Amino acid sequence: MIEAYIGLHEMGVAHSVEVHIEDELAGGIYGLALGRIFFGESMFSQRVDASKIALVALCRQLHQWGFILLDCQVPNPHLMRMGALEISRQAFDRHLEAACDPDHWGPDFNVAGRW
Secondary structure, three states, rough: OOOHHHHHHOOEEEEEEEEOOEEEEEEEEEEEOOOOEEEEEEEEEEOOOHHHHHHHHHHHHHHHOOOEEEEEEOOOEEEHHOOOOOOOHHHHHHHHHHHHHHHHHHOOOOOOOOO
């Protein structure tokens, strides 16, 4: 898995948003950007609410880049409290068709700095 994600990162597809407190990794989220959809793979927290901060930062950045969907994969109370909505398979398929052109995977993610 590590090698696969390194390869996907080198292709400009796999990305992470990390929250650091001083020099400590406190939490984050990682996933894949294909077209204008971000597929969230996993979130983690070492400190209270760190993954929530990463998710909000990711959502704001994706909105700026014109993404139309962040796929949370499985609904859960945590994500629903943060504003996630469950959509039908048909709606999801329409989003995939509209936004996932494999010839244009991901925006220019070579953005320096911290969010």
